[in-house]
Amino acid sequence: MKNPFQPIPAKIIDIIEETPTIRTFVLDLLGADFSFDAGQFVSLTVPKVGEAPFTPSSSPYVKETIELTIMKVGKVTSSLFELPVGSIVGIRGPFGKRYPIEEFAGKEVLILGGGVGLAPLRSLFLALSADLKKYKKIYIKYGARTPQDIVYKKELASWRSLKGVDVQLTVDNADKSWRGKVGVVTILLDDPRLNNTSEMIAVVCGPPIMMKFGTIKLLEKGFQAKNIYLSMEKNMSCGIGQCGHCRCGPYFVCKDGPVLTWEQVKDIEDPF
Ligand SMILES: Cc1cc2nc3c(=O)[nH]c(=O)nc-3n(C[C@H](O)[C@H](O)[C@H](O)COP(=O)(O)OP(=O)(O)OC[C@H]3O[C@@H](n4cnc5c(N)ncnc54)[C@H](O)[C@@H]3O)c2cc1C
Numbered sequence: 001m002k003n004p005f006q007p008i009p010a011k012i013i014d015i016i017e018e019t020p021t022i023r024t025f026v027l028d029l030l031g032a033d034f035s036f037d038a039g040q041f042v043s044l045t046v047p048k049v050g051e052a053p054f055t056p057s058s059s060p061y062v063k064e065t066i067e068l069t070i071m072k073v074g075k076v077t078s079s080l081f082e083l084p085v086g087s088i089v090g091i092r093g094p095f096g097k098r099y100p101i102e103e104f105a106g107k108e109v110l111i112l113g114g115g116v117g118l119a120p121l122r123s124l125f126l127a128l129s130a131d132l133k134k135y136k137k138i139y140i141k142y143g144a145r146t147p148q149d150i151v152y153k154k155e156l157a158s159w160r161s162l163k164g165v166d167v168q169l170t171v172d173n174a175d176k177s178w179r180g181k182v183g184v185v186t187i188l189l190d191d192p193r194l195n196n197t198s199e200m201i202a203v204v205c206g207p208p209i210m211m212k213f214g215t216i217k218l219l220e221k222g223f224q225a226k227n228i229y230l231s232m233e234k235n236m237s238c239g240i241g242q243c244g245h246c247r248c249g250p251y252f253v254c255k256d257g258p259v260l261t262w263e264q265v266k267d268i269e270d271p272f
């Protein structure tokens with residue numbers, strides 16, 4: 001049986017500078033028998049430093065490589081940012097549950113992201129875009145602090161031209177070059193086209209404050225609690241429901257999540 005604590009080696013084959021503090025690391029899985037579904041996460045080991053959880057940002061249908069979009073915040077991520085192309089890191093997982101994308105078929109899907117939170121949502125969008133006709137419409141609404149902090153700039157522009165896909169961006173603080181909207185991401189929910197909200201799916205990932213106010217606004221707009229999917233970021237250790245580090249009310253986020261619906265977490269005190 002596969003040992004869940006044993007990482008497989010993966011080689012960094014490309015590093016894409018998304019923003020001054022966020023990079024996408026493209027990892028070659030070196031032929032390992034590894035796959036994931038959109039929404040699941042992995043544990044990345046930087047040798048001699050430690051490990052941390054990240055949700056792949058790449059398509060789950062690509063098997064040879066995996067992409068992780070990572071913000072530099074502390075010990076593991078800073079060490080990772082020091083590594084050059086060609087370095088070997090470790091991957092454990094995948095852990096947790098996937099997005100139930102078969103339940104999104106025939107519906108309008110709203111993808112609401114903030115900052116590096118667009119990473120798992122990119123993986124979800126790449127999974128959905130494999131067969132766009134299945135979904136009534138996909139709205140991508142994304143906010144970053146400044147224009148320089150926007151991730152996947154070229155991809156967002158190309159997704160905009162896809163039939164059935166609508167992309168809207170906002171920044172908290174604009175500069176002279178910015179021609180788009182200014183304000184926190186929830187302002188993008190004031191969109192008169194979102195008029196069938198009781199049937200719509202909302203998938204949300206971003207900083208805790210954005211998740212909180214995003215959820216409040218979605219509920220005000222008429223989204224149903226069971227249709228709001230939230231990426232819960234709790235401290236993780238084992239990743240397999242054994243240590244209790246990631247507890248959120250009755251749930252272990254590593255095993256029952258990391259994506260939980262508002263219906264599941266609404267009675268938990270301060271779920272974010
Ligand atoms: C299921 C799951 C999926 C995740 N997916 C991603 C992903 O795709 N991309 C990504 O960049 N991160 C993701 N994260 C967050 C990521 O795991 C943490 O940023 C990482 O563990 C930090 O490790 P570190 O050793 O570098 O920082 P640490 O040394 O542990 O922390 C250093 C300091 O940074 C602060 N800090 C920790 N995390 C964050 C954060 N997220 N934002 C701001 N400050 C923070 C801590 O409070 C501490 O003060 C995910 C987390 C979970 C639980």
Ligand code: FES
Binds near residue numbers: 236237241244253
């Ligand atoms: S990380 Fe150990 S129980 Fe979830």
